[in-house]
């Protein structure tokens with residue numbers, strides 16, 4: 424089984440230095456694209472590889488790049504989204520700490536494709552080790568002439584800066600991230616215009632996830648067909664999957680795209696701990712709908728999980744067991760979303776705290792029968808199309824599916840006037 | 846008033862961005878690193894230096910969870926209160942820690958040593974529960990491990 428993204432990552436060992444990375448073929452893709460390919464050819468290659476963005480939405484990377492207007496004069500920007508603050512998500516950390524040169528190499532390829540000369544890594548505050556490794560790696564890349572002016576004598580220039588955030592989940596939303604980089608409050612922007620056309624300082628900007636960018640060197644080196652062949656599904660490549668919760672071996676693994684939920688849960692994560700039973704899981708972070716027993720044989724790829732009414736999201740799943748209260752679980756999620764709402768639009772700013780309050784009342788044995796309808800109402804009212812960005816609809820995904828799959832548990836809180844798990 | 850050392854660092858950050866204001870978060874980080882937190886007077890001084898209104902800079906400063914607009918202790922303990930850590934029982938860890946230090950969230954120990962704050966997912970969910978003290982990450986926390994961890998901080 425090929426694991427291109429993590430093949431050089433060894434637990435508890437520092438990442439490869441630039442020299443070591445070059446010895447295993449590192450930066451070859453930069454030579455190839457800069458010396459042998461036009462920017463349009465790189466974009467076409469990535470389109471042909473069917474690489475989909477690993478930041479959660481699963482949008483075609485090559486397609487996204489193709490929206491960048493290439494003929495307008497003035498700067499363009501590339502941003503690596505390394506904010507990773509979605510609860511239950513810890514995959515980008517592995518790539519950031521484990522192989523920063525792979526990310527930088529991927530960023531050079533992407534920057535060349537869209538002809539950006541300035542790039543940023545937007546890193547969350549908490550990732551201290553990653554900040555250290557990336558700072559070191561960027562310096563090494565400058566020293567070796569992979570960054571800076573006239574890279575490899577080709578005339579292509581690229582600067583790269585690390586920006587560490589100061590903690591707010593909404594900074595991961597790409598337009599909020601752009602505002603944050605400009606020193607503004609990180610409220611999302613209206614789309615359109617999309618950042619590809621008008622992003623950082625109003626200039627064409629591409630925001631891509633760490634894992635997405637880390638795939639690029641391998642696609643350039645080995646081709647689109649090879650990348651497709653890595654997968655067991657119609658989506659290409661490998662995927663970093665993760666599992667947390669009461670399983671025997673929580674962790675992160677790079678596996679062929681399209682492995683089943685069951686394989687991930689039972690083979691890789693070792694199944695449930697001995698004293699608990701499986702009840703459900705969020706397949707790709709806090710803002711995805713629950714899957715339950717009947718979904719375990721689904722493929723973990725974008726279309727299969729979407730068909731089941733959820734989203735693959737980040738591919739890092741959070742498992743709910745029978746000794747854990749589903750209402751408390753959802754309350755924890757809604758507390759997070761209410762706290763992290765940027766406060767810009769009313770349904771989200773006022774609706775999420777209301778949802779949190781009701782769930783808290785249920786947990787305290789103060790739930791009322793009419794609360795069920797109020798919760799249902801919010802899943803509609805805060806749903807897609809009613810808010811300025813995807814935070815609120817994302818928050819409603821675990822709630823609406825919990826109301827569907829664990830309805831009896833919510834109702835027991837109300838009829839028994841207490842949390843049955845306490 | 847900003848110190849010359851702070852000004853030098855902020856100037857460096859400004860040199861990296863096309864618009865002065867874009868470095869305002871970096872400027873706040875610089876002063877917080879030196880002073881522990883951002884007081885009203887500090888905020889005013891930074892705003893002036895960044896050529897922004899105090900209100901505008903404060904709207905940025907208060908937006909973020911990790912710019913402290915109130916004094917904190919010498920060490921800040923950030924406890925992950927997100928979902929995987931909740932499933933894995935972080936609440937028990939927090940209660941024991943609270944008892945040991947005699948403080949709740951948002952409070953500082955009387956000797957000024959520790960401030961305890963809740964924090965969102967630390968990206969360490971496969972080793973939950975997790976917490977950070979200053980720049981150090983601790984994971985797979987059990988109440989028994991707390992004494993040894995706290996002893997590292999003076």
Ligand SMILES: Cc1cc2nc3c(=O)[nH]c(=O)nc-3n(C[C@H](O)[C@H](O)[C@H](O)COP(=O)(O)O)c2cc1C
Nearest residue numbers: 476477478504506507508595596597631632635813
């Ligand atoms: C509230 C919110 C938070 C997000 N957080 C992140 C994040 O931390 N990392 C990330 O890569 N994408 C995040 N996204 C998705 C980004 O907006 C964007 O789609 C993504 O970075 C694009 O990269 P990709 O095309 O490579 O997936 C978030 C979206 C929303 C609505």
Ligand code: SF4
Nearest residue numbers: 765767768771811812
């Ligand atoms: S949905 Fe929430 S996070 Fe998004 S813009 Fe509106 S208030 Fe802000």
Ligand code: FES
Nearest residue numbers: 925930967969970
């Ligand atoms: S939920 Fe605590 S580290 Fe992710």
